[in-house]
Amino acid sequence: MNAAYEFVTGPLAWFAWGIFILGAAWRLYSMYQLAKKKDASSWAFMDLGFSLRSIVNWLIPFNALGWRKSPVMTVATFAFHICLILVPVFLVAHVVLWTEFFGISYATLPDSVADAMTLVVLAACLIFAGRRLTQKEVAYITTGKDWLALVIVTLPFLTGFLAYHQIFDYQVMIIAHIVAGEIMLAAIPFTRLSHMVFAAFTRAYMGSEFGGVRHARDW
Amino acid sequence: MHPPTLWNWEPGQRVILSSMKAPEASAWVEEPYASPDGESLAALTTLTEGGCTALVNGEPWENTFEKGWHLRFSPDGRLTAVVQQDGMWTLAVDGEAWEESYDYLWGTQFSTEGDVIAACIQNGGEYGLCLEGTPWETLFENANQPTLSADGQSSAAVVQLASLKPADLDGFAAGVFGVAVDGQAWDANFLNVWTPTFDPAGKRVAAQVRTTLYDYSIAVDGQKWANDYGCVWEPRFNPASGSVVAPVRVAGAWGLAQDDQIIWEPKFAQCWQQVISQDGKNIAAIVAPQFGTFTVAVNGKPWGITLPVVTDLVIGRQGEVVAALGNTDNRDWRIMVDGKFWDGSWDMAWQPVISANGGHVAVKVEKAGRQTLVVNGRVYPREFTKVWEPTFSPDGTKMLIRALDKDAFLRIVAEVGRA
């Protein structure tokens, strides 16, 4: 068990983070090259001011028409994404690991809060899954890739929660959790989750086109 | 009066017409046109009792017409207008209507010397051209994009060779367009043909063609180049060698091809309006090295200066000067000569004029509603209400300035050295 733990927190962790960071960087770089080469007449319109204008307006819940038209999803997705980022970054158990390996330590979330936020993420995942099953306009366009992304995201939270509450065998669960977390990291550059890398740019591009060419807002 | 060698080149200023005031009989007078030699100023006028005529130096033509438009001087100084008489259309030249008249007539064209005048005609629903009033023997279902050879001896247009039913996709796909030269259609039909153009001798015609919706090429006397391209623009004949040069698009980028061989690698975001010097040794074209920035390339090498829009490219006879205009949003016009900007920016500028001798360049410009000239980079010391594009004397030492100063039409001959 210990050896397995050593492995997943050691070499495998390095590997997962490596794929995540290098993969994301490579995807961004090659997309940039492609855009310069093949989308010159779009790239030329990228504008920092209009990009930020669009991004900021979309970061405000219920500000964009898209958010107002789907309130349940708006609440779910904002809660989901906020917790999704905050929990793993500021979880005591995670920060302890950073301290142990690299001597880094910083502010943490109280465990009870993190626990609740984990439940929020899991609840949001349930809502996402429910929409994909029951809402016809979502079901119609759902593909395997979308389920895969959802499962990859759900697993670390589910296993982390189970490990924390010592449900089932802790030793097994914590290793499962770590593997699930590493799978997620490694999957980000190469699955639907790559929207983490690209969404800011697609939004920025639309914002630039609407601001600079069409003189209209895009939210 | 013609040719320019016979014009009065005595330096100095003459007032040709002191005032453009409308005569009694005129309801209103339209915008004025100046004769090439600067000896007369003409305008169409509508008469109070109906009908119209032209005023030349304030004097009306003897004849009046039901309607008239498109007043233009021929390079040899004859004044023409498209006019309607008894419900039929014809051309009035110096006030006399051609004997022939048509259901419709428009699009006056002149030979380089101005000795031949041609126009587009429609008669009984058939289309073609007429030279000095005489129509082509064969007329067509449609004829457009007319062109006249430099000597005026030949004329050509894109013509429709078969009828199309409404929304007739098969008919169109079969190719119903061609080129007629002096009313004689090429043997070849194409999906579309654009911008037929004569060689300097007026013997051969090159045009852009499309053989399918996707395959563009150049056809010379009906013979298509072997290669197809993603797109092409207007072909031009090399005056010395007779070869045909056209911009072509390959894999989304533009270059130049000569007789179907690439001579400028297709690497530009745009390439068009190529001009070729008389000696055939120098080719210049407006190009966009990158999306959104334009400049001029000479023999494939782009200038170092760019602007969002470049227009009005011209080249000297021996390629000794290349000049163009650039602007930003149709404002802030800059004059670009041999890869350098001239000082000053203008609200509007007109195509640069290059002297036949000596490589002088003069440009008509406008700023804050006043017009003047820039000659060899220096602004002419006087502004006018309106000025026409200048003309250099054949020896290149003098310049004819035709201008309106308030209401007066002036004819100024200036020494180029001092202008």
Place this chain on the structure above:
Amino acid sequence: MGITERLIEDVGIRRGVSRLTPEKIEKIVNAVLKGETGARLKTYAETCMRCGLCAEACHFALSHPDDPSYTPAGKVHQTMSVLLDKKGRVDPDFVYGMAQLAYTECNLCRRCVHLCPIGIDTAYIMSTVRRICHKLGVTPQYMQDTAHSHASTFNQMWVKDDEWTDSLIWQEDEAREEFPGLRIPLDKEGSDIYYSVIAPEPKFRTQLIYQAAAIMHMAGVDWTMPASTGWDNSDMCMFSGDFEMMGRLKRQHFESAQKLKVKRIVMGECGHAFRSVYDTGNRWLGWRHHPVPVIHAVEFYWELIQEGRIKLAKKFPGPVTIQDPCNIVRGRGLQEKLREVTRFLVDGDIIEMHPNREHNFCCAAGGGVINCGPPFKNVRVDGNTVKAEQLRATGVKTVITPCHNCHGGLHDIIHHHKLGMDLKFLSDIIYECMEKPEA
């Protein structure tokens, strides 16, 4: 569910499909995908989260609430996604449905951009599908005929060179009865304004040319109209996917204005043509912006009103509502100017449709859909019951509609739903209400 269950017979699409083989399809699809698309399409395809939020955007989807195949992502799912997944290995029957969907069930109105958190431009994806269809030779008959007309005459209705100036001179003649001394100056070099229109105007809406001339005359504008090609600013090739022709048309338009050394181009009340000059055609030619400023009629009238150059003898009796044309509102932000002009002209309230301004619903005629002709009329009328409800809810009799396509689209919707409303161009109202010379 999906396009395969609602195929409509069209001569052009059928003709094209009948010539296809799977090999040819694969080759052409991949040629376009590899040669003409890049990071944009790639990121859109990859990052569309399939969340379905855009379903609320599309009037087609809202008018078919039980059928998700009309949603923006649903349309992509049935077309581009399949091409990408199968790497172009699809059969001719698939292409039939793909063409019908791309040409007749999406107006390229870009409303969905306002609903998609990722910022996916479904209109771009559908345009790319159309581009592929064009390359495959599979285009609706009437739209393709219009494209042929553009290519052969540089206008969209096979108007011949003489017919153009003849109708201008005729309108000038007519207008002189009412406005002595009125001119439609042809090819007048150095004018402030170059006025361009679309071919239906000389063909059968000559009244619009008359009205424009009357307004120019009374406002004392220094203007001209070109006597030769370039006068038609419309561009169905932009919508059929024939981008080479789109570029050729725009070049003709701009060069004709540049040759006349005008300061600005003013175009009539048309939406799609406006899109083609500031957004699509200029780009294909390498110009970042239009090389000569192009002012839409709405903005031009707004300027004239600001400068006090339009004087009214009376106001138009309201209340009225306003149809916001996508291409000038979501496309160019003219919504407030449109309302200011309307307020100036109308005595009475503006009863807004909801949603309005940038969030307006398309008329369902735009994007070339109306140009696909009679076979597809019901697609756009049934596909826009939300517009009928919007219109009905205003309870007014007059809809101000400053766009040719919106006119056509709303006309059919109003007729079909028996709404009994009148459509007005701004120029209709200005002409009706402005001061005129004593008779």
